[in-house]
Amino acid sequence: MKVRELRCDGCSGPGAVWEHPCADFEWDAAQSPDKRRASWGSWIFCEACHRRVEAGRVFGLADRSARALARKHGLGRGYVHGLREQVLAAQAPFWQHQRGMPRRLTDDRRRRLEMLPEEFTDTTELG
Numbered sequence: 001m002k003v004r005e006l007r008c009d010g011c012s013g014p015g016a017v018w019e020h021p022c023a024d025f026e027w028d029a030a031q032s033p034d035k036r037r038a039s040w041g042s043w044i045f046c047e048a049c050h051r052r053v054e055a056g057r058v059f060g061l062a063d064r065s066a067r068a069l070a071r072k073h074g075l076g077r078g079y080v081h082g083l084r085e086q087v088l089a090a091q092a093p094f095w096q097h098q099r100g101m102p103r104r105l106t107d108d109r110r111r112r113l114e115m116l117p118e119e120f121t122d123t124t125e126l127g
């Protein structure tokens, strides 16, 4: 069984340690991150992104995500604003559909998530 690395659904970085329950939802095609059209279940976050979600910092989370995306793709600061708009649109359904209390990922839960097919997580990769 192929085991994949869990990446934060906010900044795509390693070290996701929190799981935020979320209802399944579909994206508008125009706002779909990557080629994915739907999000199933929880989103997982690193400590820094989790803190932003907990504080309801919609723009703070999008800003962190946009900066991470720009770094990843070698884009300068000038691209961050545009990326942030895309990220805001892509993350909007999460804010609307999240439900219940976040919980720390246990080792057991982490192993289960690592076994899921790729399309079930890593929802913030923008195409």
Ligand SMILES: [Zn+2]
Pocket (backbone or CB within 6 Å): 008, 009, 010, 011, 012, 013, 045, 046, 047, 048, 049, 050
């Ligand atoms: Zn993160």
